[in-house]
Amino acid sequence: MKRTVKLTVNGTTYERDVEPRTLFVHFLRDDLGLTGTHIGCDTSQCGACTIIVNGQSLKSCTAFAIQMNGAEVKTIEGMAKPGELHPIQEGFWEEHGLQCGYCTPGMIMQAAQLLERNPNPSEAEIRKGIEGNLCRCTGYQNIVKAIQHAAAHPKQPV
C-alpha cells in the first residue's frame, strides 16, 4: 500500500507515492534521480548517504521516505548553483580531498554541518566531526585540510 510523501529537496517541492518501506536514500536516488547521494554500506557506518534534513545531517539510509513528509532537505546537488562551488567544495578541490569521489558528497554534507556548528574547528575536532563518514582512498589527511581550507575561506571566491 503506497503512501504519499510531500517534501522540499534543494528548494523544489515534490509529492510522490511510495512504498512505506522505501529507504529515503533509494527515494532520493531512484525516484528523484538525485544520484549524488551514494550508498556505501547497509549498516549505517559509512556515511556516503549523508544529507541535511531540517538543518541536521542525516544518514539517509537510516530513514524511510515516508518519514520525510514536510521535511526541508538539502543534498550535494543543492550545495551550490550550477557553475558555482560551495566553500567546502572549493576546499576539497584545492586540497586534493578526494580520489575516487564516492564518499565525497556525504563527506561534504557532514563537513557543512560541522562548520556550521564550529566555524573554526581544530584538527582533532574535524577528525572527530567526520568520524561517521568513511573514506578508503585519502587516508583523511587531505579531507581534514579541505575542511580547514573551507573554514579559512568561508566566502565563495569571486
Next chain:
Amino acid sequence: MATMSAIGERIKRREDPRLITGHATYTDDMQPTGMTYLHLVRSPYAHANIKSINSEAAAKMPGVLAIITGEELKAHAAPLVNVAVGHEIPAHYSLAVDRVRHVGEAVAAVIADSRYTARDAAEAIEVDYEVLPVITEAIQAYKDGAVQLHEGFKNNLAAELHFGNDNAAAFQNPEVLVEQRFVNQRLAPNPMETRSLIAEWQIGEDALTLTTSTQIPHILRTLLCLVMSIPEHKIRVIAPEVGGGFGCKLNIYAEEVIAVYASKKLGRPVNWVETRSESLRSTIHGRDMIFDARLAATKDGVITGLDIVGYCNMGAYLQLLSTAIPVLAGLIVSGAYAIPLVHFKGLCIYTNTTPTDAYRGAGRPEATYMIERIVTMLAEKLGVDPMEIRRKNFVQPDAFPYANNLGLAYDSGDYEVTMNKAMELFGYDEMRKTQAEALAQGRYIGIGQSTYVEVCGLGPGSGMPTGRGYDCAVIRTEVTGKVTVFTGVSPHGQGQETSFAQVVAANFGIPIEDVIVKHGDTNNTPYGMGTYGSRGTAVGSGALMLAVDSIKEKAKKIAAFQLEASEDDIVFEDGVFSVKGAGGGKTLTWQQMCYVAYVDPKMAPVIEPGLEATRYFEPGNFVYPFGTHLCAVEIDAESGDITILKYIAVDDCGNQINPLLVEGQVHGGLAQGISQALYEEVVYDENGQLISGSLMDYTVPTASELPFYTLDHTTTPSPVNPLGVKGIGEAGTIASTPCVVNAVQDALKTFGVGEINMPLRSEKIWKAMQSKNGH
C-alpha cells in the same frame, strides 16, 4: 583561463568538479529503460551439498521475471577464469552446481522488476543443504587427512611455487639464526563503492554492453567472451566512474556472468548492486599468508641466507589472479637487502573461505612485513641499531640493475640516501633520547622502521604470469588544435585525467584545458590492461610518450612542408614550429599545425591527412620504488592503546608528474597499511561463518584512528620508461604495516612479549603486557 603546465607541477585535479558537485556517474546512477534487478541467494554454509532448490513460491511472486540456478547457467557459461600457468584448476561455476564451498557462494539468482521485489523473492527460495565438515585455515587444510574441497587436489594444494636458489649452506651452522612465523591476516578491500553493474543485451544486434565497476574493462571483455561465448567485437565493457578498487575490481566475477546471461535471457537491462555485507562475503579478500621465516647472518650482522615457507590461503576457488599473489610475494622476499642464498616455497591452499586475490600491494605487503620485521629482529638479537643493520645489508647504488636471486632485476635505487633523509626528517637520534627519557618515567614509546623496495608497474613484455605486459595510448589532435587522449589504463581515483593531460600539454606547449583524457570504454579506448599493480602511470605514460613522439614526428614533416625547410631544421618549442636559425622567419603555431594537417589541400599529394597516433608501450622490466618510513608510537600501559606520535614517509618513485597526486596515493596507501597493523581483520569461526560480516564488525578506520603523515621524497629516475617514473599506488601500504608493528614491538621491548599477530588491538597489547608483568 589557460593553464600552461609542466611535468612535475602540482595541478589540482580536473576530475574533481563533477565529483564534488554530485554529478559524476557511477554505475548505479544510470537507469536505462526497462531496468530489472538481480538479487542472489547465497549459501549460509561454508561447505555443503545442495540437495534441492525450491523456487516455486518465489517464481509466483508479482514482479519476478526469472529465477536461475547453477544447472541452467552451466549450459550457457563456462567456469570462471584463472590465469594459472602450469597447474590444473577446479571448475568454479558462477552459480554453484551440487556443492557450495564458502559462505556467500551464490546458489540461485532472482531477477525482478524492483530491487525490493528481487530481495523478497530471494528470501522465498528454499535451498536444502547437506552440511559438510569445514576447514578455514591453510596450515590445517594442508595436513594429511584434512577435509578435501576439490577432487584431485590432495592436501587441498592448488599450486606449489619455488623461487630462489639452493640456500641450505646458509643454514648449516649459521653464526646467528632468527626464526619466526609471520602471519598476514586476511583483509577485505572495501572500496567505498561496492561492486555494481548493468548488463544490457541488445536484441537485434546480438550484442552486449556491460557497465561495471571494474579496473580492467578490456581484459574483462576478453574474459567475458571466453566464458560466455559472445564474440568479442559484440561486447562493449564500460567502466564508468568507479568508486575505488584496491585490486578487488581486477577480476571477472560470478555476478557479471549471471547478469549478462539474465539480460540475454530476458532481453532487458539487468542491474546488480552488491550490498556491503554481501561484498564482505563475495568480493575477493586479500593477504591471509603465513610465512615461516629463517634468517641467517654473521655475528657482524651481514645477512647470509633467507628461507621462507609460505602457507597461502586461496579460499574456496581460484579467482583471476589468486595464485599470482604469492608469486609477487615470493619474488621479493629479500627486500632491499643483498642476500646471496635465498629461497621461497609457496603453498597455495584451498579452504572453505571467500577466495583471496589482489588487494593493494598484493603479495608485496606480505613479503615486506616478513623481511622488515625479521631484519629488525636480527638487529635486536645482535644488540645493534635497526637502521645500522639495514645500512650494512642494503643493495648498493652501484649494483643496479641488481639481480635479487629470486628472478627479479631491480631497476635503480640508492636506499641509503633515502634512509638518511628520513632519519633526519624524523629526528631519529633525538627520538631515541626521548624514548629513553620516557621509559625512565614509565612511558612506553617505540620507534619503528621500514626500508622497503617493491616491484610494480606490471608489467614487462616477458616475465608476467599472464602474458605480455603493456599499455596503449591514442593521441588524436582535433582540427582546431584541441587534443583528445584515449588511454588503455582505467583510473578510478588515481587522477590520470589530470596527469596525462599535463604530460601531453607540456609536450605540445598548449594549455592543459586543451587536452582531454578518455578512459574506461572499450568502444573508444585502445586495448590496454587497466589500472592495478601501480601500473597506470608507470606503463600508461610510456605509451603516452611514444604517441607524443609519433605526433611530433609527423608534425615536423608537415612543418617542413609548410615552412619550406628541411625536416631536420624544424624546431618545435613552446607550441610553435619554426626553422632553425631563421629568426623572425615564418612560424606555425600548434593550432595552425592541426588545422593544416586536416584541411590544407596543398598537402594532398604529399602528406597523408590527419595528426593522430596509436602506440603501445611494453616496458623491458618492472619498476622498483623504494623508501624509508619511520614512526613513533606510544603505548598506554593502562589500556594497551597505541597512539602514533609521528609518521614519516620518504618515498622514491622516480620522477613525479604531479606531486599532489603522488602524495594522495601515499596518504591512502599509508592508511590501509597502518590499518592492517592496528585494526583490520576478516574473521571466520570454526564453522566457516564470517564473523566480520558487516562494517559493524570489520574496521574500516575513521579519521580519528589515523595519524597525520609527514611526507618527503628522493628522486631516482627509472630507466625502464620514457618519463623515468615508478608506481606509487601501493608503496604506502607495503611499507607502513611493518613500520608500525616494529614500533609497537620496540615500545614493548622491555616486556619481552614476543611476536603478537596483527591487528595489534589494544586488548591484545594489554594482555601481552600483563602476562609479562613489566620489566
